[in-house]
Amino acid sequence: GQQVMQIPQYQHVQEGEDFTTYCNSSTTLSNIQWYKQRPGGHPVFLIQLVKSGEVKKQKRLTFQFGEAKKNSSLHITATQTTDVGTYFCAPGAGSYQLTFGKGTKLSVIP
Amino acid sequence: KAGVTQTPRYLIKTRGQQVTLSCSPISGHRSVSWYQQTPGQGLQFLFEYFSETQRNKGNFPGRFSGRQFSNSRSEMNVSTLELGDSALYLCASSLTTNTEAFFGQGTRLTVV
Numbered sequence: 001g002q003q004v005m006q007i008p009q010y011q012h013v014q015e016g017e018d019f020t021t022y023c024n025s026s027t028t029l030s031n032i033q034w035y036k037q038r039p040g041g042h043p044v045f046l047i048q049l050v051k052s053g054e055v056k057k058q059k060r061l062t063f064q065f066g067e068a069k070k071n072s073s074l075h076i077t078a079t080q081t082t083d084v085g086t087y088f089c090a091p092g093a094g095s096y097q098l099t100f101g102k103g104t105k106l107s108v109i110p
Numbered sequence: 111k112a113g114v115t116q117t118p119r120y121l122i123k124t125r126g127q128q129v130t131l132s133c134s135p136i137s138g139h140r141s142v143s144w145y146q147q148t149p150g151q152g153l154q155f156l157f158e159y160f161s162e163t164q165r166n167k168g169n170f171p172g173r174f175s176g177r178q179f180s181n182s183r184s185e186m187n188v189s190t191l192e193l194g195d196s197a198l199y200l201c202a203s204s205l206t207t208n209t210e211a212f213f214g215q216g217t218r219l220t221v222v
Contacts (some may be wrong), residue, residue, distance in 0.1 A: 018168055032209065042216055043153070043211075044213070045212070048209075
Protein backbone atom coordinates (compact mmCIF):
# COMPACT_ATOMS: atom_id res chain seq x y z
CA GLY A 1 0.00 0.00 0.00
CA GLN A 2 0.95 3.60 -0.50
CA GLN A 3 2.47 5.49 2.43
CA VAL A 4 1.23 8.98 3.19
CA MET A 5 2.07 11.67 5.69
CA GLN A 6 -0.89 13.39 7.25
CA ILE A 7 -0.51 16.71 9.02
CA PRO A 8 -1.15 18.06 11.51
CA GLN A 9 -1.55 15.19 13.94
CA TYR A 10 -3.74 17.27 16.26
CA GLN A 11 -5.66 20.49 15.79
CA HIS A 12 -7.60 22.45 18.37
CA VAL A 13 -9.83 25.17 17.01
CA GLN A 14 -12.39 27.55 18.40
CA GLU A 15 -15.87 26.86 17.13
CA GLY A 16 -16.40 28.92 14.00
CA GLU A 17 -12.76 28.83 12.93
CA ASP A 18 -11.64 27.02 9.80
CA PHE A 19 -9.67 23.77 9.79
CA THR A 20 -7.46 22.10 7.20
CA THR A 21 -5.71 18.74 7.17
CA TYR A 22 -3.18 17.68 4.56
CA CYS A 23 -2.24 14.34 3.13
CA ASN A 24 1.08 14.05 1.28
CA SER A 25 2.60 11.24 -0.71
CA SER A 26 6.02 10.88 -2.32
CA THR A 27 4.49 8.89 -5.17
CA THR A 28 1.60 9.45 -7.55
CA LEU A 29 -1.72 8.17 -6.32
CA SER A 30 -4.49 6.73 -8.44
CA ASN A 31 -7.10 8.08 -6.05
CA ILE A 32 -7.56 9.10 -2.46
CA GLN A 33 -10.34 8.54 0.02
CA TRP A 34 -11.18 10.49 3.14
CA TYR A 35 -12.80 9.07 6.27
CA LYS A 36 -14.04 10.53 9.52
CA GLN A 37 -14.05 8.69 12.82
CA ARG A 38 -16.02 10.16 15.69
CA PRO A 39 -14.78 9.47 19.23
CA GLY A 40 -15.77 5.93 20.14
CA GLY A 41 -16.97 5.24 16.62
CA HIS A 42 -15.73 3.64 13.45
CA PRO A 43 -14.38 5.26 10.27
CA VAL A 44 -17.04 6.53 7.94
CA PHE A 45 -16.37 7.24 4.29
CA LEU A 46 -16.57 10.90 3.28
CA ILE A 47 -15.39 11.08 -0.31
CA GLN A 48 -13.13 9.71 -3.01
CA LEU A 49 -11.06 11.90 -5.33
CA VAL A 50 -9.77 10.51 -8.59
CA LYS A 51 -8.90 13.28 -11.05
CA SER A 52 -5.88 15.55 -11.01
CA GLY A 53 -6.79 18.94 -9.53
CA GLU A 54 -10.21 17.71 -8.49
CA VAL A 55 -12.17 19.79 -5.98
CA LYS A 56 -15.32 18.49 -4.33
CA LYS A 57 -17.55 20.14 -1.78
CA GLN A 58 -19.89 18.71 0.81
CA LYS A 59 -21.59 21.57 2.62
CA ARG A 60 -18.81 23.11 4.75
CA LEU A 61 -16.23 20.52 3.69
CA THR A 62 -13.97 21.08 0.68
CA PHE A 63 -11.74 18.30 -0.62
CA GLN A 64 -8.89 18.84 -3.06
CA PHE A 65 -6.63 16.50 -5.00
CA GLY A 66 -3.36 18.02 -6.16
CA GLU A 67 -2.44 18.51 -9.79
CA ALA A 68 0.36 15.96 -9.49
CA LYS A 69 -1.93 13.57 -7.57
CA LYS A 70 0.58 13.40 -4.75
CA ASN A 71 -1.29 15.39 -2.15
CA SER A 72 -4.77 16.11 -0.95
CA SER A 73 -6.46 18.34 1.56
CA LEU A 74 -9.67 18.57 3.53
CA HIS A 75 -10.85 22.00 4.56
CA ILE A 76 -13.73 22.65 6.94
CA THR A 77 -15.20 26.14 6.99
CA ALA A 78 -16.61 27.50 10.25
CA THR A 79 -16.14 24.40 12.36
CA GLN A 80 -18.92 23.13 14.59
CA THR A 81 -18.79 20.80 17.57
CA THR A 82 -20.23 18.08 15.35
CA ASP A 83 -17.00 18.17 13.32
CA VAL A 84 -15.05 16.69 16.23
CA GLY A 85 -13.26 13.48 15.36
CA THR A 86 -10.27 12.09 13.55
CA TYR A 87 -9.97 12.57 9.81
CA PHE A 88 -8.05 9.97 7.85
CA CYS A 89 -6.87 9.93 4.30
CA ALA A 90 -6.43 6.62 2.52
CA PRO A 91 -4.60 6.60 -0.78
CA GLY A 92 -5.29 4.10 -3.50
CA ALA A 93 -2.77 2.91 -6.03
CA GLY A 94 -4.58 0.07 -7.64
CA SER A 95 -3.80 -2.31 -4.83
CA TYR A 96 -6.20 -4.29 -2.73
CA GLN A 97 -5.70 -2.50 0.54
CA LEU A 98 -6.26 0.87 2.07
CA THR A 99 -3.26 2.25 3.90
CA PHE A 100 -4.53 4.94 6.17
CA GLY A 101 -2.60 7.99 7.21
CA LYS A 102 -2.12 8.52 10.93
CA GLY A 103 -5.07 10.88 10.92
CA THR A 104 -5.68 14.39 12.18
CA LYS A 105 -7.56 14.60 15.44
CA LEU A 106 -9.78 17.67 15.50
CA SER A 107 -11.02 19.20 18.73
CA VAL A 108 -13.51 22.03 18.61
CA ILE A 109 -13.75 24.36 21.58
CA PRO A 110 -17.30 25.70 21.99
CA LYS B 111 -29.46 -2.60 3.68
CA ALA B 112 -27.72 -4.04 6.70
CA GLY B 113 -24.26 -2.72 7.46
CA VAL B 114 -21.10 -4.58 8.36
CA THR B 115 -21.60 -6.65 11.49
CA GLN B 116 -18.79 -7.58 13.80
CA THR B 117 -19.04 -9.94 16.72
CA PRO B 118 -18.38 -9.88 19.53
CA ARG B 119 -18.25 -6.15 20.32
CA TYR B 120 -16.10 -6.58 23.41
CA LEU B 121 -13.77 -9.33 24.50
CA ILE B 122 -11.42 -9.86 27.41
CA LYS B 123 -8.81 -12.57 27.07
CA THR B 124 -5.81 -13.73 29.03
CA ARG B 125 -2.30 -13.60 27.69
CA GLY B 126 -1.45 -16.81 25.85
CA GLN B 127 -5.03 -17.57 24.83
CA GLN B 128 -6.36 -17.37 21.32
CA VAL B 129 -9.31 -15.46 19.96
CA THR B 130 -11.55 -15.53 16.89
CA LEU B 131 -13.39 -12.47 15.65
CA SER B 132 -16.17 -12.52 13.11
CA CYS B 133 -17.24 -10.13 10.38
CA SER B 134 -20.31 -10.24 8.15
CA PRO B 135 -19.95 -7.87 5.21
CA ILE B 136 -22.66 -5.95 3.44
CA SER B 137 -24.64 -8.23 1.16
CA GLY B 138 -22.98 -8.40 -2.24
CA HIS B 139 -19.60 -7.19 -1.04
CA ARG B 140 -16.90 -9.75 -1.71
CA SER B 141 -13.91 -7.83 -0.36
CA VAL B 142 -13.34 -7.90 3.38
CA SER B 143 -10.40 -6.20 5.07
CA TRP B 144 -9.26 -6.22 8.66
CA TYR B 145 -7.54 -3.41 10.55
CA GLN B 146 -6.03 -3.03 13.97
CA GLN B 147 -6.46 0.34 15.63
CA THR B 148 -4.42 1.43 18.63
CA PRO B 149 -3.84 4.93 20.03
CA GLY B 150 -0.15 4.78 19.22
CA GLN B 151 -0.15 3.16 15.78
CA GLY B 152 -3.39 4.35 14.28
CA LEU B 153 -5.21 2.19 11.74
CA GLN B 154 -3.01 -0.62 10.53
CA PHE B 155 -3.93 -3.00 7.74
CA LEU B 156 -3.96 -6.68 8.66
CA PHE B 157 -5.20 -8.49 5.56
CA GLU B 158 -7.77 -8.46 2.81
CA TYR B 159 -9.86 -11.28 1.40
CA PHE B 160 -11.75 -11.52 -1.84
CA SER B 161 -13.73 -14.57 -2.88
CA GLU B 162 -12.14 -16.67 -0.13
CA THR B 163 -8.59 -15.73 -1.20
CA GLN B 164 -6.20 -13.60 0.77
CA ARG B 165 -5.02 -10.97 -1.67
CA ASN B 166 -2.87 -8.86 0.55
CA LYS B 167 -1.33 -9.04 4.00
CA GLY B 168 0.00 -6.35 6.28
CA ASN B 169 3.10 -6.44 8.39
CA PHE B 170 1.85 -8.53 11.29
CA PRO B 171 3.28 -11.73 12.81
CA GLY B 172 1.98 -15.13 11.82
CA ARG B 173 -0.08 -15.26 15.02
CA PHE B 174 -2.60 -13.19 13.10
CA SER B 175 -4.53 -15.14 10.52
CA GLY B 176 -7.82 -14.96 8.77
CA ARG B 177 -10.14 -16.65 6.37
CA GLN B 178 -13.19 -15.95 4.30
CA PHE B 179 -16.09 -18.25 3.68
CA SER B 180 -18.09 -18.77 0.51
CA ASN B 181 -20.81 -16.41 1.80
CA SER B 182 -18.11 -13.69 2.18
CA ARG B 183 -18.24 -13.76 5.95
CA SER B 184 -14.76 -13.52 7.39
CA GLU B 185 -13.01 -14.47 10.59
CA MET B 186 -9.70 -13.43 11.98
CA ASN B 187 -7.80 -15.39 14.57
CA VAL B 188 -5.06 -14.31 16.91
CA SER B 189 -3.15 -17.05 18.68
CA THR B 190 -0.93 -16.81 21.74
CA LEU B 191 -2.28 -13.43 22.70
CA GLU B 192 0.07 -10.76 23.98
CA LEU B 193 -0.73 -7.67 26.01
CA GLY B 194 0.15 -5.56 22.97
CA ASP B 195 -2.65 -7.17 20.99
CA SER B 196 -5.15 -5.13 22.96
CA ALA B 197 -6.81 -2.96 20.36
CA LEU B 198 -9.93 -2.19 18.40
CA TYR B 199 -10.19 -4.60 15.49
CA LEU B 200 -12.14 -3.22 12.58
CA CYS B 201 -13.51 -5.02 9.60
CA ALA B 202 -14.43 -3.26 6.39
CA SER B 203 -16.21 -4.49 3.31
CA SER B 204 -16.27 -3.04 -0.17
CA LEU B 205 -17.69 -3.90 -3.55
CA THR B 206 -14.44 -3.81 -5.49
CA THR B 207 -10.88 -2.55 -5.28
CA ASN B 208 -10.44 1.15 -4.49
CA THR B 209 -14.09 1.78 -3.77
CA GLU B 210 -15.71 3.03 -0.61
CA ALA B 211 -15.03 0.86 2.42
CA PHE B 212 -17.80 0.32 4.93
CA PHE B 213 -16.60 -0.33 8.43
CA GLY B 214 -18.18 -2.35 11.18
CA GLN B 215 -18.42 -1.11 14.76
CA GLY B 216 -15.32 -3.08 15.65
CA THR B 217 -14.39 -5.59 18.31
CA ARG B 218 -12.63 -4.16 21.34
CA LEU B 219 -10.13 -6.77 22.51
CA THR B 220 -8.48 -6.45 25.87
CA VAL B 221 -5.69 -8.83 26.77
CA VAL B 222 -4.91 -9.11 30.47
